Structures are given as structure tokens and as C-alpha cells.
Amino acid sequence: KAGVTQTPRYLIKTRGQQVTLSCSPISGHRSVSWYQQTPGQGLQFLFEYFSETQRNKGNFPGRFSGRQFSNSRSEMNVSTLELGDSALYLCASSLPREDGDTQYFGPGTRLTVL
Amino acid sequence: GQQVMQIPQYQHVQEGEDFTTYCNSSTTLSNIQWYKQRPGGHPVFLIQLVKSGEVKKQKRLTFQFGEAKKNSSLHITATQTTDVGTYFCAGPGGNTPLVFGKGTRLSVIA
Numbered sequence: 001k002a003g004v005t006q007t008p009r010y011l012i013k014t015r016g017q018q019v020t021l022s023c024s025p026i027s028g029h030r031s032v033s034w035y036q037q038t039p040g041q042g043l044q045f046l047f048e049y050f051s052e053t054q055r056n057k058g059n060f061p062g063r064f065s066g067r068q069f070s071n072s073r074s075e076m077n078v079s080t081l082e083l084g085d086s087a088l089y090l091c092a093s094s095l096p097r098e099d100g101d102t103q104y105f106g107p108g109t110r111l112t113v114l
Numbered sequence: 115g116q117q118v119m120q121i122p123q124y125q126h127v128q129e130g131e132d133f134t135t136y137c138n139s140s141t142t143l144s145n146i147q148w149y150k151q152r153p154g155g156h157p158v159f160l161i162q163l164v165k166s167g168e169v170k171k172q173k174r175l176t177f178q179f180g181e182a183k184k185n186s187s188l189h190i191t192a193t194q195t196t197d198v199g200t201y202f203c204a205g206p207g208g209n210t211p212l213v214f215g216k217g218t219r220l221s222v223i224a
Contacts, residue, residue, distance in 0.1 A: 033211050042216035043157070043202065056209050090156055094211065101211055102147060103204075105156040 001027055004093050004106035012112045018079040021109045025072050025093030031055075032074040033103065034066060037088040046089075049074055078111075086113045116141050118205055120215035128223050133190040135218035137203035144206055146179055146186045151217070152199040193222050 005024045013019050025032050034046040045058040049068035066076040072093075078085055088108045094101035117140040127133050137146065145164045149157040161170055163179035163186060170177045174197075176189045190197055200217040207213035 031211070035214075043214040045207070045210040045213075048211055056211070058210065092211075102159050102162060103149075103157075103212055104159065107156050 004091060004104055006089075006091050006106040006109050008109060009107060010110045010112075012114065013081050014114050015081055015083060017081050018077065019081060019111060020075055020077045021089055021091075021111075023074045023076075023091030023093075023106055025074070025091075026104055029093035029095055029104070030072050031094045031101065032068055032072065033092045033094070034074070034076050035090045035092065036060075037090055037108070038086075043090070046076065081113045083113050086111060115209070116205070116207055116213050118203060118213050118215040120203060120218050122218055123216065124219045124221070126221045126223060127193050129195060130192050133193050133197070133220055135188050135201050135203075135220075137186045137188075137215055139184045139205050142183050144183075146183075147204045147212065148177060148186075148188055149202040149204065149214075150199050151202065155199075157202060190220075193220070195222050195224055198222050 007022045031050045033048040036044045036046055046060055047054055047066050048056045052068045063079045068074045088110050090108045091106045092103035094103055119138045121136050145162055147162045148160040150160055151157045161177050166183050167181045168179040174191045178187045186203055200219045202214050202217045204212040204214040
């Protein structure tokens with residue numbers, strides 16, 4: 001099976017702009033989660049989608065949003081970018097939710113905000 | 115909320131030395147998972163432990179789940195340069211799929 005794919009892999013934006021990141025989960029996986037990874041904060045959970053519905057949301061401002069399509073592909077959007085949004089954004093997919101589902105991560109999108 | 119803590123944050127070892135990272139949860143866990151992230155890469159699932167006191171081995175890696183299911187450890191015997199990376203533990207988060215520790219970054223000096 002193909003793994004989780006994310007596009008684009010690298011992105012450079014300036015403050016105030018918005019960005020959309022895309023994630024295609026492993027075939028058959030219906031849950032998609034997004035994480036922000038920075039050197040100081042580690043892996044921080046952004047949100048999780050299952051069957052096109054947001055199931056959980058982390059402690060991030062409303063500038064961060066996401067959605068999931070009927071084919072389980074997911075997008076996340078960050079509006080009004082700030083310097084502190086520079087990070088590696090990781091998407092992870094898993095099978096229908098169980099307690100502590102194994103997360104299969106994509107290669108990530110490296111976002112740099114100038 | 116639930117917290118998962120890992121120590122040490124960094125570890126530098128000579129090739130051939132052993133390495134251990136420890137993981138502690140603020141709550142009892144139904145299971146614990148370990149992931150490895152190579153430099154420039156993404157986290158990759160290593161193993162899941164479910165039972166109290168469980169010990170699992172993968173070649174030179176030994177994973178242990180505490181009796182109280184609140185702590186875990188990963189021990190690497192005779193480290194190699196291929197072991198370089200950051201090792202994360204993670205447990206079910208209730209309101210999140212998993213809560214990750216901040217990881218232990220392992221450097222191996224050849």
C-alpha cells in the first residue's frame with residue numbers, strides 16, 4: 001500500500017498570507033490527524049477528522065482550520081500567517097478510531113514564514 | 115489534561131554503548147506506543163505495548179510497559195549509527211488520538 005502523502009513538501013510564505021496543505025491518507029484509512037512539530041514544542045495535535053467530521057481539536061487559534069473530503073483526503077488551512085507558524089506540519093492517518101490507534105505519518109510539509 | 119513526559123531530552127553515546135529513554139504518563143494508559151523519527155524524516159511507528167509489565171524485543175531494542183501502566187522504557191543495546199534519531203512515546207489522549215512525549219534525541223558518535 002502507498003503511504004501517506006502530503007503536498008507540498010516545502011513552502012515559503014510571508015506574514016499575513018494564507019496557506020493550504022494537503023494530505024492523502026493510506027487507502028482504507030478514514031481518520032486523518034494533523035500535527036505541528038517545532039523544535040521547542042515537539043509534536044502538537046491540531047485536529048482530527050473522521051468521515052468528513054472534525055472529531056477533536058487541539059489548542060490552536062481559529063486561524064488553523066481543516067476539512068476532510070468524502071475520499072478521506074484532508075486539507076488544513078492557516079490564515080493570516082505569523083512568524084511563529086513556521087514548522088513542520090505532519091499529517092497522520094489511521095484505521096477507524098480505536099483506543100490509541102497507530103498513527104501513520106506522512107513526510108510532512110515544511111512551512112517557513114518570512 | 116493528560117501529559118506524557120520523556121527523559122532525557124538528549125543523549126549522546128559512543129557507538130556500541132547502550133541507551134535508555136524513559137516515558138511517564140500522568141494517567142494510567144490502556145496502551146503505549148513508540149515512534150522513531152530520523153533526522154529530516156517523519157515519525158515512524160515502532161511498537162505498541164498493551165499489557166501491564168509487558169516486554170517486547172525488536173532485535174537490539176527492548177520495550178517495557180510498567181506494572182501500573184503509567185510508565186514505559188525503550189532500551190537499545192550496543193547502539194549503532196543507524197539508531198540516530200528522536201524516539202517518542204505516545205499514549206491515547208482521550209480528546210486526541212495520541213498524546214506524544216517531547217521525545218529523546220539520540221546521537222551516536224562513531
